[in-house]
Amino acid sequence: MGSHLTPRPPSYARVSLAVMMTGREANLLGNIHGGEIVKLADSTAGAIAQRHTDGPAVTAALDEMVFLRPVAVGDIVRTIGQVNWAGRSSMEIGVRVEAQPWNDPSESGLHVASASFVFVAIDADGRPRPIPSLSPETPEDHRRLREAEIRRANRLARKSEIEAGRLELP
């Protein structure tokens, strides 16, 4: 049956992007600006969200963005991402970023950053729309799902605690 809400495995929407970093993306220290890495990871996650949900989706939140090592001008930066968790209209997408010197194939890609994005699928009026659920296949998929559920619970708890605190303000 080909319903557009048929559950999909993470492998269905997996996306990888690769870009060579140039001086245009450098910061004042001569390394690559962190915002460039965020943009690349966000673009990767956007393509994944579009594929998983067959339509438009927007970035709702970004957390757990960690920068592990600097990226140099001339590095080939590669992202790889997949849906970790899917709810009613929102999904968590994990993106891993690796870098490899453009001219040295003996160097394997180094893990330079990772991030968790929340994307929300929207309809033509910009309102959240239902999305296919996630059907994890591998032990790794199940691990990502379990960890994404912990992050979602923390996000929601943090949000409601902050909102409750604001209500108590004079």
Ligand SMILES: CC(C)(COP(=O)(O)OP(=O)(O)OC[C@H]1O[C@@H](n2cnc3c(N)ncnc32)[C@H](O)[C@@H]1OP(=O)(O)O)[C@@H](O)C(=O)NCCC(=O)NCCS
């Ligand atoms: C994202 C957006 C569509 C959510 O709209 P909303 O009216 O708040 O939607 P809801 O409260 O019904 O929440 C919809 C879903 O998003 C989730 N969600 C919304 N904000 C969230 C956040 N900050 N963190 C985690 N999840 C979030 C909700 O938990 C819900 O998930 P579910 O449907 O899977 O249960 C809306 O806030 C928006 O358009 N934001 C701007 C997005 C954008 O332009 N991004 C580009 C960056 S410039």
